[in-house]
Amino acid sequence: MLNFFRHLEHHKFCILVEYLTSSKTHHVVQNIASFSAFIAIADRLHSDHDMAPLEASQHYPESVDKVLHFAGKGRDIQDFELFLQQAKAANINNLLLLTGDKLKEHCHGQEGPPRTRYLESVNAVMVAKRHGGFHLGVAFNPFKYAEAERDAQYLKLHKKLKAGADFIITQLGYDMDALKQAKAFLKHYHYPQKILACVMPLSLARANFMVKNKVAGIVITPHMLKVLADEKQVGLSDRVYLRCALQILIFKHLGFAGVHLSACHKREEQMLLESYIEQYQHLDLVALEALWNSLWQVKTGKEFVPELPYYSRQPTSSQLIKYQQLHFMHEALFESKIAKGVGHFIFKASFWEHTPAAKALLKTEFISKHGVVGCESCGQCRLGDTLYICPETCPKGLANGPCGGTTLDRCEFGDRECIHSVKARLAKAVGQTDVLKEKLIPTVPIKVRGTSSWKNWYLATET
Ligand code: SF4
Incomplete structure (x- = not known):
C-alpha cells in the first residue's frame, strides 16, 4: 500500500x-x-x-x-x-x-x-x-x-x-x-x-x-x-x-x-x-x-481580497491600562516568591476541603473576576498566559489562539470582536507576542471546572 x-x-x-x-x-x-x-x-x-x-x-x-x-x-x-x-x-x-x-x-x-x-x-x-x-x-x-x-x-x-x-x-x-x-x-x-x-x-x-x-x-x-x-x-x-x-x-x-x-x-x-x-x-x-x-480576470491583484472597512488598529487606552494593572497584580499576587509561599501555606489547610469554605472561596473568586474579565470559574486560570483576556469569553473557549472562522476580526459567532485579535493587537503594543507564540496552554480537565483556580494555583506551586 x-x-x-x-x-x-x-x-x-x-x-x-x-x-x-x-x-x-x-x-x-x-x-x-x-x-x-x-x-x-x-x-x-x-x-x-x-x-x-x-x-x-x-x-x-x-x-x-x-x-x-x-x-x-x-x-x-x-x-x-x-x-x-x-x-x-x-x-x-x-x-x-x-x-x-x-x-x-x-x-x-x-x-x-x-x-x-x-x-x-x-x-x-x-x-x-x-x-x-x-x-x-x-x-x-x-x-x-x-x-x-x-x-x-x-x-x-x-x-x-x-x-x-x-x-x-x-x-x-x-x-x-x-x-x-x-x-x-x-x-x-x-x-x-x-x-x-x-x-x-x-x-x-x-x-x-x-x-x-x-x-x-x-x-x-x-x-x-x-x-x-x-x-x-x-x-x-x-x-x-x-x-x-x-x-x-x-x-x-x-x-x-x-x-x-x-x-x-x-x-x-x-x-x-x-x-x-x-x-x-x-x-x-x-x-x-x-x-x-x-x-479570474485579475487586474490589480486585489480580486481575492475582501473589502476592508475602517476599524481601529491599535488597542484602546482602557485595554492598555487594564493590561498594566492586571499584570502588576498578577506578578505581585501569583508570581512572587512571597505570594506563592503565603498562598501555599494558607491553602494547604484541610479547612478548604469543607464544602462551605470551598463554596465561599469559589464565590469570592467569581465575584472579583467575573465583572473584570468575564471569569467563568474554569478552575485553571490562564490569564497570565493570555494577556489577562479570559479564554472563556471566546465562545469556543479557546486559549491558545483563534480558530479559522473569523472574518475581519469578527468572531465566527458574529456577536463580538474575536478575543484572539484583541490579544494579538495588545501583545504587539506591550511587547508580549512571544507569550502568544511560545506558551502551549493545556486544556482544562472537566473535574477541575467549578473549583477555585486560586487554591489550585497555590497548591500546585513549589515553595
Ligand atoms: S481563565 Fe478560568 S479562572 Fe481565569 S478568569 Fe477565565 S474562567 Fe476565570
Whole structure:
C-alpha cells in the first residue's frame, strides 16, 4: 500500500481526496493524472450527527492510505484519548486535528444544556504526540486580511508546530499570494513541516452557497462571483475544473507537498480534473500563473481580497491600562516568591476541603473576576498566559489562539470582536507576542471546572 506520510517525506506531490461521511459515493482512485491519491475523511461537515470518520473508514478499501479528520467541536480530551486508542487499533496513523467550526447545535450554556466545549487543535496535537505513532496534521487559514487576525493565525501556527504537528493543510481559498505567504513563513522560520493546500472546483452554485451560508473562514469576493456567473451564462462551466487543475499544478511548482481536494469525489469529476491536469502540466509556473490570472480576470491583484472597512488598529487606552494593572497584580499576587509561599501555606489547610469554605472561596473568586474579565470559574486560570483576556469569553473557549472562522476580526459567532485579535493587537503594543507564540496552554480537565483556580494555583506551586 502506498504510504501518505512517506510520500510527504520523499517530496512526492500527492492528492488527498476528501470524502464526507454522509456521502453515499465511495469511488476511490489510487492516482489522479500522475499524482498518487489518498483518502481524507472529514468529521461532521454536513451535520453534527454525521457518521464518525473512524466508522466511515471501514467502507473504504484497505489498499488506500487514509487521513482521518478529528474536529474538537463538542469533544473533550477524554473523547480524544478514546479516539486515539480506536485509531491505533484500526491501524490508522494519519490524523488531521482541527478545532472545527461552530457546532450547528452549539449551546451557550446560560440556561438549559451545558455550554458546548471545543477541544483545541494545539491540545489535541500535544496529547497525540505523547501517545506516539501518529503523523499529525493541523489546519491553517492564511486568508485573513485584518492585521491582528492574521497575526493571531500565524502566532497559533507557531504553537501548533511547536506542539508537534508534522504537516499542515490550509483552509480552502483562492488567493495565491496568501498561500505563498504561508509557504514563505515556514521557510523563514526554518520549519521542516510540509504544507498542502486545500482546493475545490469552485462552481457558481458552490460559491453562492458559501456566501449565503457564511461558511466559516472562506473568502469569496464579489469579483469572483461575477466571473463565475458570467462564465456560466456563456456555457463555460468546465473552467471550474480547469482552474482547479491550474491551482494543483501551480502548488506543485511552488513546492507544496500536495493538495487536499474537496468536493471532487465522483469519478466523472475526477476525470475532468485529470484531463485538464494532463493538458496543462507541460506549462511552467509563469505560464500557469498567467493563465490562472486571465481566467479570474485579475487586474490589480486585489480580486481575492475582501473589502476592508475602517476599524481601529491599535488597542484602546482602557485595554492598555487594564493590561498594566492586571499584570502588576498578577506578578505581585501569583508570581512572587512571597505570594506563592503565603498562598501555599494558607491553602494547604484541610479547612478548604469543607464544602462551605470551598463554596465561599469559589464565590469570592467569581465575584472579583467575573465583572473584570468575564471569569467563568474554569478552575485553571490562564490569564497570565493570555494577556489577562479570559479564554472563556471566546465562545469556543479557546486559549491558545483563534480558530479559522473569523472574518475581519469578527468572531465566527458574529456577536463580538474575536478575543484572539484583541490579544494579538495588545501583545504587539506591550511587547508580549512571544507569550502568544511560545506558551502551549493545556486544556482544562472537566473535574477541575467549578473549583477555585486560586487554591489550585497555590497548591500546585513549589515553595
Ligand atoms: S481563565 Fe478560568 S479562572 Fe481565569 S478568569 Fe477565565 S474562567 Fe476565570
